[in-house]
Amino acid sequence: MANVILKNLIKRYGSVTAVDNLNIEIRDREFAVLVGPSGCGKTTALRMIAGLETVTSGDIYIGDTLVNDMAPKDRDIAMVFQNYALYPHMNVRDNLGFGLKMRKFSKTEIDRRVQEAADILGIHDLLERKPKELSGGQRQRVAVGRAIVRKPKVFLFDEPLSNLDAKLRVAMRAEISKLHRRLGATIVYVTHDQVEAMTMADRIFIMHNGTLQQSGMPLDVYNKPANRFVAGFIGSPAMNFIETRLVREKDTWFIASEGFKVRLPEAFYPRVEPYADRPVIFGVRPEDMEEHDPATGSDSGNTLTVQAEVVETLGFEVFVYLTCGPHALVARMEVPKHPLTVGQTLEVDLKMAQIHLFDRETSQTIV
Amino acid sequence: MKTIFSAISRFVDRRQSLVFPAPAVIVLFLIVIIPIVFNLYLTFTKWTIGLGQPRFIGFDNFIELFGDERVWNGVKVMVYFSGLSLTLELALGLLIALYFNRAFKGSEIVQAIYIIPFAATPVAVALIWRIMLNPEIGVMNYLLQSVGLPPSLWVSSAAMVIPTLVMVDVWKWTPMITLIVLAGLKSLPHDPYEAARIDGASVLQIFWYITLPLIRPVLIAALMLRSLDNLKEFDIIYTITQGGPGIASETLYLYSYTVGFSFFKAGYGSALMVVVFLIVLVFNVIMNRLRHESQVV
Numbered sequence: 245m246a247n248v249i250l251k252n253l254i255k256r257y258g259s260v261t262a263v264d265n266l267n268i269e270i271r272d273r274e275f276a277v278l279v280g281p282s283g284c285g286k287t288t289a290l291r292m293i294a295g296l297e298t299v300t301s302g303d304i305y306i307g308d309t310l311v312n313d314m315a316p317k318d319r320d321i322a323m324v325f326q327n328y329a330l331y332p333h334m335n336v337r338d339n340l341g342f343g344l345k346m347r348k349f350s351k352t353e354i355d356r357r358v359q360e361a362a363d364i365l366g367i368h369d370l371l372e373r374k375p376k377e378l379s380g381g382q383r384q385r386v387a388v389g390r391a392i393v394r395k396p397k398v399f400l401f402d403e404p405l406s407n408l409d410a411k412l413r414v415a416m417r418a419e420i421s422k423l424h425r426r427l428g429a430t431i432v433y434v435t436h437d438q439v440e441a442m443t444m445a446d447r448i449f450i451m452h453n454g455t456l457q458q459s460g461m462p463l464d465v466y467n468k469p470a471n472r473f474v475a476g477f478i479g480s481p482a483m484n485f486i487e488t489r490l491v492r493e494k495d496t497w498f499i500a501s502e503g504f505k506v507r508l509p510e511a512f513y514p515r516v517e518p519y520a521d522r523p524v525i526f527g528v529r530p531e532d533m534e535e536h537d538p539a540t541g542s543d544s545g546n547t548l549t550v551q552a553e554v555v556e557t558l559g560f561e562v563f564v565y566l567t568c569g570p571h572a573l574v575a576r577m578e579v580p581k582h583p584l585t586v587g588q589t590l591e592v593d594l595k596m597a598q599i600h601l602f603d604r605e606t607s608q609t610i611v
Numbered sequence: 612m613k614t615i616f617s618a619i620s621r622f623v624d625r626r627q628s629l630v631f632p633a634p635a636v637i638v639l640f641l642i643v644i645i646p647i648v649f650n651l652y653l654t655f656t657k658w659t660i661g662l663g664q665p666r667f668i669g670f671d672n673f674i675e676l677f678g679d680e681r682v683w684n685g686v687k688v689m690v691y692f693s694g695l696s697l698t699l700e701l702a703l704g705l706l707i708a709l710y711f712n713r714a715f716k717g718s719e720i721v722q723a724i725y726i727i728p729f730a731a732t733p734v735a736v737a738l739i740w741r742i743m744l745n746p747e748i749g750v751m752n753y754l755l756q757s758v759g760l761p762p763s764l765w766v767s768s769a770a771m772v773i774p775t776l777v778m779v780d781v782w783k784w785t786p787m788i789t790l791i792v793l794a795g796l797k798s799l800p801h802d803p804y805e806a807a808r809i810d811g812a813s814v815l816q817i818f819w820y821i822t823l824p825l826i827r828p829v830l831i832a833a834l835m836l837r838s839l840d841n842l843k844e845f846d847i848i849y850t851i852t853q854g855g856p857g858i859a860s861e862t863l864y865l866y867s868y869t870v871g872f873s874f875f876k877a878g879y880g881s882a883l884m885v886v887v888f889l890i891v892l893v894f895n896v897i898m899n900r901l902r903h904e905s906q907v908v
Contacts, residue, residue: 317808323809325802327802331820333824346810
C-alpha cells in the first residue's frame with residue numbers, strides 16, 4: 245500500500261493545457277475521488293498516474309518512488325477502465341490471470357488468486373465465458389477482478405460505472421466501497437458523477453479546467469464550497485444562484501435584487517463589509533428552502549414570495565421549480581399538505597445560516 | 612388491350628418476389644450457370660476442339676488424371692509455389708502493416724508508393740520482371756555481381772524458378788495483404804492494449820497475446836482472398852516462364868490451360884479445372900471455418 249503524490253503536475257497537448265499545476269496528496273489506504281465535468285483533466289491526471297500519458301512537467305510519486313519515467317507495469321498499480329478493456333479473445337479466467345502470467349507467477353498461484361478474486365466478486369460461474377457473453381455489470385466485475393488479483397499498491401478507477409444502468413450503478417457503488425474496506429488499498433477514482441464522489445470518497449478532489457478547485461471530506465466540501473464552481477457542481481439539484489447586491493440600510497445588511505430581498509444574518513457582517521453596494525452572487529441549496537408556515541408568524545426577513553412553475557413529486561419529497569421576479573429557483577421540500585398547483589403563489593423561507601455569497605469577479609466564497 | 616395490361620400488373624403485384632429478381636437471375640444463369648454446367652458436362656466427354664462432337668466417356672478423364680505425371684507435377688508445383696508465396700505474403704504483409712500502423716512522418720506517401728506494385732497490371736509487371744531476370748542482360752544479375760555474389764540463372768534454372776516466381780508474386784501481392792491487415796489493425800479496440808501495458812506485457816507479449824489473436828480473423832480473410840488468385844496464379848507464371856524450364860514451374864492450373872488451349876483437349880482440360888476448383892474450394896472451406904472459430908469481437 246502506498247500514498248500517491250502529484251507535485252506541480254502539468255500536462256499540455258500542443259497549446260492546450262489539460263492539467264494545470266496540480267498538487268494532490270492521496271494518503272495511504274485512502275479512497276480518493278477526482279471529480280469534475282468532462283474535459284476538466286481528471287482522466288488525464290489518472291492516466292499520468294498510470295503511466296499511460298507522459299508528464300509535461302511536475303512529479304508523480306507512488307510511495308516514496310518518483311515514477312515519472314517508469315513504465316506502467318513497473319508502477320505496481322492496477323487500473324479499471326471505463327470501457328472495461330477486457331481482452332475480448334480470452335475467457336474470464338484468462339482475463340483475470342493475464343497480468344499474473346505476464347509477471348511469471350506460477351500456475352498454482354495464478355489459479356489460487358483467480359479463485360480468490362472470483363470469490364470476492366461472485367463471478368465463479370463466469371470463469372469460462374468470453375467477455376461478449378457477459379452483461380455490462382458482469383464485465384465490470386471482471387474488470388475489477390483483473391485489478392484485484394494483482395494486489396497492487398494503488399488501484400486506479402477511470403469512470404468505471406458510467407456505462408452501467410442507474411440501478412446497477414448504485415449497487416456497484418456500494419460494492420466498490422465494500423471492496424475498498426476489505427482490501428484496505430489506496431484507490432484513486434475518477435468520475436464526473438458528483439453523487440458517486442459524495443457517496444464513495446474519503447476525500448474528494450474537485451477539478452475544473454485542469455486545476456484543483458477544492459479538496460476535502462465530502463460533507464465539508466458540500467457545506468463549505470470554496471468557490472461558486474464547487475458550490476454549483478456538488479449537490480443535486482444544483483445550488484440556486486442569483487446575481488444580487490449587498491445593501492446596508494442603517495445597521496442592517498440586505499441581499500437584494502429585482503423582486504428579491506432578504507436580511508443577512510448578523511454573524512456574516514464582518515465578512516461582507518468590503519462588499520458594500522457591490523454585486524455578489526447569492527447561493528442557496530434547494531433543500532435550504534421551505535414553505536413558509538404562517539403559524540410561526542413573525543417575519544424574520546428571510547421570506548420570499550414566489551410562484552410555482554413546475555412541481556416534480558418524488559414520493560417523499562418534491563422539487564418545486566419557482567420564479568421569484570426574473571429569477572428561477574429550485575426548492576426541495578417535504579411533500580406539502582395541500583398539493584401545489586402550477587402558477588400558484590406561495591411563500592418560502594430561506595435557511596439563512598446555510599446561505600452562500602460569492603465574489604462576482606473571482607467566484608471565491610465570501611460566506 | 613387494357614385488360615392485358617391490368618392482367619400483367621396484377622401478376623407483377625402478386626409475384627413481386629419472382630418478377631423483380633428475374634432479370635438478374637437470367638443473366639446469372641446465362642453467364643455463370645450454363646458455362647459451369649457445360650464445363651461439368653465436358654469432364655465426362657472426350658472432345659478435341661474443332662474435331663467433331665464431344666463423345667461421352669464417363670469417368671475416364673478422371674481415371675486418366677491419376678496416372679498423369681504432369682498432374683502430380685502440377686500439384687507439387689502448386690503446393691510449393693502457393694505454400695511459399697502465401698506464407699511469405701502473409702508474414703511480410705502483417706509485419707509491414709504493423710509498421711504502418713504507427714503514425715510517422717510521411718507515412719501516407721510511403722504507403723502510397725508501397726501499394727504501387729499491387730495496383731500495377733500483372734502482365735506488365737511480369738514482362739518487366741522477365742527482362743530484369745534475364746541471366747545475360749537482366750539487372751538482377753548485375754545487382755548480384757555488384758555486391759560480389761555469383762550470377763544466378765533465375766527462372767532458367769529448374770531449382771531457382773519457383774523461388775524466383777515466388778519473389779515476383781510476393782513483390783506484387785504483399786501490399787494487398789498489408790492493406791487488408793492494416794484496416795483490421797486500425798479497427799482493433801484500443802483499451803486492451805492499455806490494459807496489457809498495465810498488466811505488465813512487453814511489446815512482443817502484447818503482439819503475441821493480444822494483437823495476433825485479435826487480428827487472426829482478418830489474417831485468415833486476407834489469406835482466403837489472396838489464395839483465390841494465388842492457387843490459380845496464371846499471369847505471372849505464364850508470362851515469365853510458360854511453366855518452364857521443362858515443366859518445373861507448371862502448376863496444375865497452368866497445365867489444365869495447356870491441355871485445353873494448346874492441346875485442345877477440352878474434355879480432359881475441363882476435368883483438370885474441376886480438380887483445381889475442388890482444391891481451392893476445400894482450402895477455403897477449411898480457412899472459413901478457422902476464421903469463424905477465431906472471430907471474437
